[in-house]
Structures are given as C-alpha cells and as structure tokens.
Amino acid sequence: MKNFEIRKLLVSDDSEAREQFEGDFSNEIDELSDLFADSLQHLKESDCAKDESTRAGIVSGYLHLAIESAVTATQLLSLGHIAPAGNSMRISYESLCIAALMRKNIKVTVLNGKYKFDFYNDFMDKRPHARADKVVALVLKNNKLLSISDKGCEFLKAARDFYNAYSHASHLFVHSKIKPSTKQMYIAGGYDSERKSDFESLLKYIVTYCKNIKTWVTSIAYNVPS
Numbered sequence: 001m002k003n004f005e006i007r008k009l010l011v012s013d014d015s016e017a018r019e020q021f022e023g024d025f026s027n028e029i030d031e032l033s034d035l036f037a038d039s040l041q042h043l044k045e046s047d048c049a050k051d052e053s054t055r056a057g058i059v060s061g062y063l064h065l066a067i068e069s070a071v072t073a074t075q076l077l078s079l080g081h082i083a084p085a086g087n088s089m090r091i092s093y094e095s096l097c098i099a100a101l102m103r104k105n106i107k108v109t110v111l112n113g114k115y116k117f118d119f120y121n122d123f124m125d126k127r128p129h130a131r132a133d134k135v136v137a138l139v140l141k142n143n144k145l146l147s148i149s150d151k152g153c154e155f156l157k158a159a160r161d162f163y164n165a166y167s168h169a170s171h172l173f174v175h176s177k178i179k180p181s182t183k184q185m186y187i188a189g190g191y192d193s194e195r196k197s198d199f200e201s202l203l204k205y206i207v208t209y210c211k212n213i214k215t216w217v218t219s220i221a222y223n224v225p226s
Contacts, residue, residue, distance in 0.1 A: 006188075010188070014079055014189065017190060017191040017192065018191075020192055021078040021080075021199075024199075025203055028203050032074055032210060035213070036071050040067055042217050046218075047221060048103070063096070063221060065092075066093070066213060066216070067092075069089065070088070070206060070210055070213070073086070073092070076088060076189075077203060079189040080190045080192075082176040083166060086165075089159070089163050089206065090163045093156060093159040093160065093209075094135055096156075097136050097139045098123065098132065099221075100146050100216070101120075101123070102123065104146065104147075109141060109142055111141060119138070136160050139153075140157070147223065152219070155212050159209060
C-alpha cells in the first residue's frame with residue numbers, strides 16, 4: 001500500500017464501508033438509536049442531572065460517558081474497527097461503575113483486605129486502590145452497600161468477561177483484519193459483508209448491553225445519596 005493510499009485512509013470517511021454495514025445491520029442500528037436516545041433523555045431528566053453540586057456533575061458526566069462510549073463503539077464497528085470498539089465498550093461499563101461508586105457518600109472496602117475508603121476523594125486524588133481498572137471488582141465486592149442488585153452484578157460480570165480480551169493482542173484481532181476471499185490484510189478498518197459473521201455477535205451484544213443502561217441510570221442518578 002502506497003503512502004498516499006494510507007493518507008487517504010487517515011483523513012477520509014469510509015462511506016462505502018458504512019453503507020455496507022447499514023445494509024447488513026439496519027434493524028440493529030435502528031434499535032440502538034432508540035436505546036441511546038432513550039437513555040440520554042432518561043439521564044437528562046434525572047435527579048442527578050438537576051443537582052448543581054460538583055459531585056453530581058461528575059457522576060452525570062460518567063453516566064453520559066457510559067452511553068456515549070457505546071455509541072462510539074457502534075460507530076467504530078461500522079468502519080470495521082473491532083478492537084477499538086471493544087475498548088470503547090470497556091470504557092462504557094467502567095464509567096457505570098465509577099458513577100455508582102461516586103454517587104453515594106459512603107466508604108467502600110478495598111479489594112484485598114478490610115480497609116474502607118471514600119472512593120470519590122481517592123479517585124480524584126488518583127490513589128492506586130481507586131484506579132479505573134479496579135472499579136468493576138470494587139462494585140462487585142461492595143454491591144450491597146451500593147444498592148446494586150444480583151442481576152446488576154451478573155450484567156457487569158458478563159460485560160467484563162465479554163470484553164476482557166480487548167486490551168491485548170490476540171488471534172481474534174489478527175483474524176478480524178483478514179479478508180476471507182483473498183486473505184488480504186485490512187488496514188484501518190474496512191468493513192465489508194464478507195466479515196458479517198465476525199461483527200454480528202459483537203453488535204448483538206451491544207444491543208443486549210444497552211438494554212440495561214437505563215436501569216443503571218435509574219439506580220444511580222435517581223437515588224438520593226446516603
């Protein structure tokens with residue numbers, strides 16, 4: 001591939017790939033558009049969004065990031081980017097956890113031990129036990145204290161398990177870059193219908209995931225801190 005071809009990939013929108021993606025997944029795209037719009041409106045109308053405190057503003061910001069990251073993941077899939085889409089979904093469920101841990105003025109227990117700490121303050125201070133890569137495990141350990149149901153925990157575990165491999169190089173990613181009919185390696189995404197089966201399960205899971213976001217917004221943004 002010549003340098004001018006790569007430059008075009010870097011700055012031009014791949015409308016052909018998006019058209020093929022839309023043709024293959026029109027129903028899923030319509031359903032996701034409804035789910036995204038509904039979740040964003042639900043957040044906008046929440047008690048948390050109307051609260052003018054700094055803490056509530058940050059919580060609302062992370063809930064918005066959770067929804068926006070799922071939108072971005074879908075957009076990336078439409079361009080053929082499997083790995084970045086998976087990373088964006090990881091940001092989404094981590095954002096839900098950060099919002100849940102920040103919303104209530106309570107102390108949670110560290111992962112290894114009995115030490116209790118204020119997540120909001122320690123996260124803002126960038127303390128090692130309150131990093132983003134620990135928030136899923138912290139929510140699962142402190143779920144009762146945070147009023148996260150068993151069903152909510154199952155949803156979180158499923159999302160973590162599904163996207164856990166998206167932070168590392170793998171055979172999945174290598175395979176996703178190969179055009180089946182020619183064995184040509186894609187550069188910079190490049191969705192086409194030959195790869196439909198690779199994207200079908202990913203898009204289906206995003207739909208399943210997004211059906212649960214509104215419940216999390218209700219649990220976090222409509223609950224009075226205690």
